Amino acid sequence: METTEHIDALRREGVRLAEAAARTELSAPVPTCPDWQLADLLRHIGYVHRWATAFPSRGLRAPLDDAGADAVVGLVPSDAGLLDWFREGHAALVDALSEAPADIECWSFLPAPSPLAFWARRQAHETAVHRHDADAAAGKPGPAVDTVLALDGIDELLRGFMTRSRATVRSDRPRTVQVRATDGPGSWRMTITREPMTVSTDDSPEPADLTLAGPARDLYLLLWNRLPAEQARAVETTGDRDLLALWRGEATIRWS
Known part of the structure; x- marks a missing residue:
């Protein structure tokens, strides 16, 4: 954008x-x-x-x-x-x-x-x-976030905030999460270890431990922890759902 x-x-x-x-x-x-x-x-x-x-x-x-x-x-x-x-x-x-x-x-x-x-x-x-x-x-949903803005916001979150040294999404053993938008050109692969995560924009054919695929607006809210996984019905979840719990608990953003 x-x-x-x-x-x-x-x-x-x-x-x-x-x-x-x-x-x-x-x-x-x-x-x-x-x-x-x-x-x-x-x-x-x-x-x-x-x-x-x-x-x-x-x-x-x-x-x-x-x-x-x-x-x-x-x-x-x-x-x-x-x-x-x-x-x-x-x-x-x-x-x-x-x-x-x-x-x-x-x-x-x-x-x-x-x-x-x-x-x-x-x-x-x-x-x-x-x-x-x-x-x-x-108590009333507003207009959906524009697809282009949602894709951009996912990218800022994953490649900007989540790769910083202060980010706390960590795992004792390497784990991978593939995020794939179904309504626009967006795909991100997170590798979670004991170190700050790495994120690539490659749509790897290798299976990830968890794959999230759905409309950008739903992925945006899910990843920003505004949409509980059980309510993200448009997002197809494949693999280890424990990683969703890890994300929910640890993917927090400080405003500065």
């Missing part, structure tokens, strides 16, 4: 998140984030959007510590102002990314063609995944 496409997705998914929140009580539980109510979700995503805005808008070359992050985010309002606060932060992030020069130099934390490309992609998926959380709190 191009940076402009990521920004468009960020804009669209943020509007959908706000729409879901607007029709839901702030005290509603978020089933996909069991410790949260909707108010917690809005505080989190509103905080992240403002934190992320600071890097391309100010050209910050290093990560912010907690105090620095709190300073750029500013005061978090009471519940009554949360939705408007979210909308303002989302709009500011979209504007910052839209207006930033393509060659902006600032801190980022995953491989990308440029810092701007990184922030646009990261915040598009941050927002799309949490939009699903808002839909879950509202």
Whole structure:
């Protein structure tokens, strides 16, 4: 995906998140984030959007510590102002990314063609995944994530986050997982060992210990731990389902 496409997705998914929140009580539980109510979700995503805005808008070359992050985010309002606060932060992030020069130099934390490309992609998926959380709190599914965005988000998760040294999906003996989209050009093969996993985009003919095949939108939510395996009826699961339990327990993402 191009940076402009990521920004468009960020804009669209943020509007959908706000729409879901607007029709839901702030005290509603978020089933996909069991410790949260909707108010917690809005505080989190509103905080992240403002934190992320600071890097391309100010050209910050290093990560912010907690105090620095709190300073750029500013005061978090009471519940009554949360939705408007979210909308303002989302709009500011979209504007910052839209207006930033393509060659902006600032801190980022995953491989990308440029810092701007990184922030646009990261915040598009941050927002799309949490939009699903808002839909879950509202008790009504929203529009399915676009296939192209879902494929891109699977790639960011597997080849970006899951190969980092801090990722905790590990196995005492080598295990392989093949992920294959049935509605687009996407295939990933994960090799899980005691070391950080490796991921290739080869569609290997060798059988994997576990193969997941299905529509990109379902694989996206399943792998981001937003869709329990037993509810992912469109995903064909072949092989060792214990690996799904390993993924569910260990494939966690920290937001910075």
